[in-house]
Amino acid sequence: MLAKFKKHIKRKFPELVGKPFLLACSGGVDSIVLAHLCHHTELDFAIGHCNFQLRGEESDIDEIFVKDLAFELSKSFFSTRFETMDYIAKNKVSVQLAARELRYQWFAEVMQENHIEILMTAHQADDNLETFMINLSRGTGIDGLTGIPEKTDTVARPLLPFTRSQILEYAKVENLAWREDNSNSDTKYLRNKIRHEIVPKLKELHPTFLENFKNTQQYITGTSKLAVLYIDQIRKTVFQREDGIIRISVASVLKLEPLDAHLFALFKGYGFTEWNDVKSLLTAMSGKEVRSKTHRMVKDRDFLLLAEIKEENTKDYYISNDVGEIHTPIHLRISQVLHVKETSKNVLYVAKETLKYPLTLRKWQKGDYFYPLGMKGKKKVSKFFKDEKMDSISKEKQWLLCSGDAIVWVVGKRADERFKVVDNTCEIVKFELNT
Structure with missing residues (x-):
């Protein structure tokens, strides 16, 4: 096994050769074997251990055992203790999820503090099969069937090609000691139930079941990569990105067959899970929206608008007459000039004598109106937005520059006639929006 591991x-x-990494070690047979294999491969690593304090004295003995291993192998040792039950009560999560969140957060902290880029874990082939079965039992797309990734930018799992029986055989031949966690035999946990009751039955079906499963998973992974390439091409055709908003043609999406599969592939990466709601959005009235934890998708006429959920800034900002530049909530330069020069939507010239300080930057409100430059009479801002074909998300992001109760500028869109520079204007103020 050592020769296969080295190869x-x-x-x-290859990135692990000559580069330090952190090896997560519980004290169980998998991580003990991994530590010894890395040691005999002459890799440079430190050992990290988490004491979740869930098994009383047994947890403390595990910690001492791993510390002794680090000493034996002449490796740096990092350890921590968690108040796991308090974390579970506070966050209302399962024991397994709590342990996962706590340990990976701590590993990240240790790595950052010690300038370590890679975490190595002892996941092996049987773990991959168990994860496959867990995902299958809960309902999953193709990504849930591809298994545990062998590597990411920050995590390496070099034991995935090796089975639990191979690891146990190596440990026995090398006379290695390890710690047994009795909770691993408790079938009230889904993973343990699959490990002890379902996987043995599957292995009885064929003597090379696990090897066949690994091959099948490689085929699934390959198919998944092809699907990603296909969906990327669809996104390039259907998604239009502008100012942090993705505009998606409803008509283009409705042409995709099978529709449900395309919706899942296109939007799963944005956290959506209620697929009937997403599908209904295609035929919903304008203004209807669906939210995930991270994104919102709004129906706007013939488009879906996809944007990241951010805390909406609705407060007012005040600008005194001695301010030359602001950066919040927008980047605006303010200066006094002698003449009107270039004109654009991002530049505004105003007769200073028409302004009442402090000026206000605020979001639009129902009933707002202004006198669009070059037009006679007033116009509701909502009607202006409609004529400009502004979508609902863009309306929410739009700022108004106001003097008292009067709108001076729909910023970056249209100035107000009442504040324009005329022939007898004595002082001119220039506002320049930097986008």
């Missing part, structure tokens, strides 16, 4: 590291993980 595997050289072929798949």
Whole structure:
């Protein structure tokens, strides 16, 4: 196994050779074998151990055991203790999820503090099968069936090609000691139930079941990569990105077949899970929206508008007459000039004597109106937005520059006639929007 491991590291993980990494070690057979394999491969690593304090004295013995291993291998040792039950009560999560969140957050902190870029974990082939079964039982797309990734930008899992039986055999041949966690045999946990009751039955179906499963998962992974390339091409055709908003043609989406599969592939990366709601949005009235934890999707006429959810800035900002530049909520330069020069939507010239300080930057409100430059009479801002074909998200982001109760500028869109520079204007103020 050591020879295969060395070859595997050289072929798949060359970035680990000569570069320090953090090895997560619980004290169980998988992580103990991994530590010894890395040691005999002469890799440079430190050992990290988490004490979740869930098994009383047994947890403390695990910690001492791993610390002794680090000493034996002449490796740096990092450890921490968590108040796991308090975390579970506070966050209302399962034991397994709490342990995962706590340990990966701590590993990240240790790595940052010690300038370590890679975390190595001892996930192996049987873990991959168990994860596949868990995802399958809960309902999943193709990504949930591709298994645990062998590597990411920050995590390496070099034991994935090796089975639990191979790891146990190596440990016994090398006379390695390890710690047994009794909770791993408790079938009230889904993973343990699959490990002890379902996986053995599957392995009885064929003597090379696990090897066949690994091959099948490679095919699924390959198919998944092809699907990603296809969906990327669809996005390039259907998605139009502008000012942080993705505009998606409803008509283009409705042409995709099968529709449900395309919706899942196109929008799963934005956190959406209620697929009936997403599908209904295609035929909904304008203004209807669906939200995930991170994104919102709004129906706007013939388009879907997809944007990241951000805390909406609705407060008013005041500009005194001695201010030359502001950066919040928008970047605006303010100066006094002698003449009107270039004109554009991002530049406004105003007769200073028409202004009442402090000026106000605020969002539009129902009933707002202004006198659009070059037109006679007033116009509701809402009607102006409609004529400009502004979508609902852009309306929410739009700022108004006001003097008292009067709108001076729909910023970056249209000035107000009442504040324009005329022949007898004595002082001119220039506002320049930097986008």
